Amino acid sequence: MTTILQNLTPSKVALAYDANHIAERTLFSRLPQAELHDEPGLLWYATGSDADSFNGVLQTQLEPDRLSPAIGRVCAYFQQRRLPFLWFVGPSSRPDNVGLVLKPIFGSIVNP
Template sequence: MTAEKFIREIQSTAEVFFKSIAVDIYQDAGILCIVTGIDNNFLNTVLHVNVGEDQLEERIYMARNFFSSHQVPWTWCVNPLDQPGNIGYLLKSHGFVGLESAPVMVCDLKNYSPTKSRLSIKEVFSLHDFQDWGKSLLEGFESTAENCAQFVALNQNFRSKEADFYHFVAYHENEPVSSVTLSVSSYGARIDNLATRTAFLRQGFGAEMVRCAMTKAKNLGYSWCCLESSRKGVSLYQKLGFREIYRVKIYG
């Protein structure tokens, strides 16, 4: 597989994930916009654009109108294969500012050996399970109760023809402490929603949740899995065998 095709497959796992929790999608004329309806700019975003430089201004206008109609904050994600190639410069010339450069990382699962977890980890199915799963997201992502409840509902009620989703919650002494999500599709396997409650940080629980998702992906027959890391998460993922493939540059 060429490097370009591999990057496209990784990008497609992100598109599948966001489409599955979207309440509205605009996909036309070389641009993909996702709205979840949550009051968080990172959850309403332009995920992909592929147009000529002379067409970008019109796409910016289209995106602004689309997100404005939903009255949500939003961002624009720029991937290495997006066109035009100087899109970051052009976005800045239209008033956007760079917010973040997020590493996209991949782990080869072929030589990965699962290990026994010291946590009690269960797959999420019931409403109660989802409520426990959301407790880690609320604290780990420093969210509001309203936003977190809305995000949990989107994950609980989503329907996707392109992917299967597996949510996991870990318990320590009967308390929910950490959460993670694995999505798998024809493109590949992707890890999202890794979060640990504040009182249980720096105890290795996050690493155990990532291993749980990796084990599930390997058992399902996937040879690699990917994720998008925060700056502080890079060292954790590197220890687990992930390596950076490219960066998503986020503008707002």
């Protein structure tokens, strides 16, 4: 993030934190052997590490009807490679219920 946040309302701070988190984690895609997948509505990365924090979905901004297929595809990718991963959900995540849809898959929701 290159802009200094001037509006310190809770919603603006939360969105700035979300954007900063996404930018920080995107740097993991620069590790050797790492991949960054920047798809319409979905940003995710895989490093090949067996630590879940080094693999995951950073941003979800999908239409509700595209969410389940995307979840299935990303989960299949990591399962085929036997890699753990995290799916980050923040204030910019769409649809609004993405965390609830993911909860049965991941078991719990932890905010970054």
